[in-house]
Amino acid sequence: MTTPILTASDVTVQFGGLRACDGVGFEVTRGELFAIIGPNGAGKTSVLNAITGIYRPLQGASIVYCDRQGRKHELIGMKPHRIVRLGIARTFQNLGLFPHLSVLDNLMLGRYIHQKRGVLSTGLFLPAAVREELEQRESVERVIELLEMAEFRWEQVGSLPYGIQKRIELGRVLTMEPDLLLLDEPMAGMSVEEKRDILRFIFEIQRRLGVTVILIEHDMAVVMSVAERILALNFGRPLTIGTPEDVARHPEVVEAYLGANGG
Amino acid sequence: MRSRLVTDYRQDLAIFKTRPQKVIVAVVAGLAVAFPFVFSSDFTPPLGFPWRAWLTAANLALIASIGAAAFNLLLGYTHQVSVAHAAFLMLGTMTAGYLGSIHHVSFWVILPISLLVGAVVGALVGLPALRFRGLYLLVATFGVHFFFLQVYKTFQTSFFGFNAIRFPAPEVPVWLAQLGVFTPDAEGRVLIQGDFRWYWVLLPIAVLSIAYMSNVIRLREGRAFRAIAQHDVSASLTGIDVTATKLRAFAISSAFVTMSGVLGSYYLRARGEDSFPFEVVLFYAIMVIVGGFSSTQGAVLGALFFYFFPTFFDWFRSRAPVVRDIKFLQAYANEINLAGFGILIIIVLVFRPGGLVGVWRSLKGYWGRWPFST
Numbered sequence: 001m002t003t004p005i006l007t008a009s010d011v012t013v014q015f016g017g018l019r020a021c022d023g024v025g026f027e028v029t030r031g032e033l034f035a036i037i038g039p040n041g042a043g044k045t046s047v048l049n050a051i052t053g054i055y056r057p058l059q060g061a062s063i064v065y066c067d068r069q070g071r072k073h074e075l076i077g078m079k080p081h082r083i084v085r086l087g088i089a090r091t092f093q094n095l096g097l098f099p100h101l102s103v104l105d106n107l108m109l110g111r112y113i114h115q116k117r118g119v120l121s122t123g124l125f126l127p128a129a130v131r132e133e134l135e136q137r138e139s140v141e142r143v144i145e146l147l148e149m150a151e152f153r154w155e156q157v158g159s160l161p162y163g164i165q166k167r168i169e170l171g172r173v174l175t176m177e178p179d180l181l182l183l184d185e186p187m188a189g190m191s192v193e194e195k196r197d198i199l200r201f202i203f204e205i206q207r208r209l210g211v212t213v214i215l216i217e218h219d220m221a222v223v224m225s226v227a228e229r230i231l232a233l234n235f236g237r238p239l240t241i242g243t244p245e246d247v248a249r250h251p252e253v254v255e256a257y258l259g260a261n262g263g
Numbered sequence: 264m265r266s267r268l269v270t271d272y273r274q275d276l277a278i279f280k281t282r283p284q285k286v287i288v289a290v291v292a293g294l295a296v297a298f299p300f301v302f303s304s305d306f307t308p309p310l311g312f313p314w315r316a317w318l319t320a321a322n323l324a325l326i327a328s329i330g331a332a333a334f335n336l337l338l339g340y341t342h343q344v345s346v347a348h349a350a351f352l353m354l355g356t357m358t359a360g361y362l363g364s365i366h367h368v369s370f371w372v373i374l375p376i377s378l379l380v381g382a383v384v385g386a387l388v389g390l391p392a393l394r395f396r397g398l399y400l401l402v403a404t405f406g407v408h409f410f411f412l413q414v415y416k417t418f419q420t421s422f423f424g425f426n427a428i429r430f431p432a433p434e435v436p437v438w439l440a441q442l443g444v445f446t447p448d449a450e451g452r453v454l455i456q457g458d459f460r461w462y463w464v465l466l467p468i469a470v471l472s473i474a475y476m477s478n479v480i481r482l483r484e485g486r487a488f489r490a491i492a493q494h495d496v497s498a499s500l501t502g503i504d505v506t507a508t509k510l511r512a513f514a515i516s517s518a519f520v521t522m523s524g525v526l527g528s529y530y531l532r533a534r535g536e537d538s539f540p541f542e543v544v545l546f547y548a549i550m551v552i553v554g555g556f557s558s559t560q561g562a563v564l565g566a567l568f569f570y571f572f573p574t575f576f577d578w579f580r581s582r583a584p585v586v587r588d589i590k591f592l593q594a595y596a597n598e599i600n601l602a603g604f605g606i607l608i609i610i611v612l613v614f615r616p617g618g619l620v621g622v623w624r625s626l627k628g629y630w631g632r633w634p635f636s637t
Binding site for chain 1: 272273275276474475476478479482483484485486487489490493494496497498499500501502503504505511515
């Protein structure tokens with residue numbers, strides 16, 4: 001058994017009197033597609049926010065990330081941009097794009113961490129800076145091709161339809177070339193057809209590029225069919241963790257989703 | 264828009280991409296070269312219309328365009344509202360006064376030093392100030408202005424007395440002076456004096472500074488600036504160190520404002536504490552808004568407009584038939600000039616939020632689609 005890429009234990013996020021998540025712990029194996037499910041307000045996004053350093057969990061929590069070289073990093077207390085540089089990328093439930101920038105600029109921002117040239121060499125337009133820019137542009141173009149977005153390249157992101165914007169956001173995290181990808185409801189508000197496209201892309205990312213994916217999703221049919229393991233949350237508390245079949249049979253999960261008499 | 268064939272990503276990196284753009288650039292460059300020759304001639308237009316004054320206005324506009332572009336980098340692209348503009352102009356004047364007037368360091372050495380000083384002081388000031396956002400940042404930089412004003416007063420009175428800091432006319436670098444184009448004065452020096460010579464000093468400096476800033480803006484760091492302006496949480500999750508990047512924007516902006524302060528000091532030859540009223544930042548805001556927010560071309564156009572409009576307006580007010588007989592206009596010339604800008608800003612914000620650049624773009628779009636344009 002390889003060491004897990006992410007080990008979270010006892011993650012508790014509290015806002016005033018409200019515990020958004022309470023003692024959540026799980027392990028994600030390298031290369032796996034791990035899903036987090038739960039009704040609205042169950043604390044799924046809070047878990048992602050704790051991993052990416054936006055929320056700071058209460059004392060006692062620990063989130064250990066193991067990078068490609070096998071080095072271990074404690075993520076709690078680390079600034080978001082440092083965490084991202086370790087190889088963790090995420091998307092947002094309600095879009096984290098920059099609406100006034102073009103699709104290309106948004107995707108190029110995904111390459112920010114892979115670029116090194118600072119304000120001196122880019123400002124002076126030195127050959128090294130231009131070369132770097134062109135190299136990054138080429139890798140961005142590969143993502144544009146993969147996600148079939150060539151026709152929108154120069155459009156302002158804010159002017160494009162929602163489904164396309166979701167795809168661009170997925171494209172941006174792809175250009176970041178992460179090891180661990182956190183997807184926060186990438187299919188919310190989409191038509192069946194768009195969902196199928198996104199699913200295809202997620203599979204491609206996970207299988208072909210070997211990226212570990214943590215997926216938050218509401219659509220049970222989707223989660224049950226794609227996830228290898230599932231963590232179910234309710235009111236911030238972990239209900240169960242296991243394969244889709246186990247989770248689907250778990251009485252508390254059934255109750256959380258269907259109500260007390262549903263089972 | 265007319266399409267063009269791109270066969271290399273390098274083509275997308277060019278500032279001027281299409282043939283019409285290149286033609287326009289060539290025309291503008293030609294005009295910029297011809298301008299000082301035309302407006303330094305002894306021609307006297309009828310009705311007392313200004314002639315040589317245009318060259319003075321152009322020089323002031325060139326100096327201001329650097330400051331306006333720097334202001335725009337911070338406000339227009341990074342959305343950091345700093346009102347400490349005049350503070351960094353003071354810093355430039357103090358740097359020039361200390362090194363140039365006291366220690367007789369060459370003007371050409373002071374320029375790069377002032378960039379460095381501006382960047383370092385900008386970063387030091389930004390370190391605490393950039394922890395604030397929006398209006399709080401405005402108030403913090405408001406404090407910075409008055410802190411610098413106090414420092415400036417102390418500096419001036421302890422080194423130069425109560426009147427003003429005076430600056431010597433800079434010399435043309437030796438290698439250029441020996442080309443034989445210039446006739447040296449009685450002491451064998453070639454001084455940069457008069458609007459014609461200054462124009463040739465200021466034009467390349469302004470062009471280079473603005474080219475530098477627009478390169479920064481459209482490449483890696485600039486994308487980070489623009490990202491932070493729109494969505495800072497999301498920016499930090501693309502790996503951008505938000506605080507450091509804001510600080511970088513602040514340092515670059517301060518560096519160029521400081522340098523424009525040096526240029527202004529040498530060009531105007533004397534600076535006193537009343538040369539740096541708080542309103543200076545409003546003048547730059549006028550340039551950036553009228554020219555076109557978040558556009559480097561806009562900042563340049565705005566600076567030109569800011570100095571050309573009063574030159575024209577002064578003539579119109581004092582010489583144009585009928586208007587020159589209105590006593591009220593003559594008595595409140597300055598106030599009316601400023602009020603004019605105030606009204607103009609309202610007009611721009613309501614009808615043309617894109618400023619002069621926006622007007623230009625819509626004209627371009629209109630002709631591009633003709634005869635189907637509406």
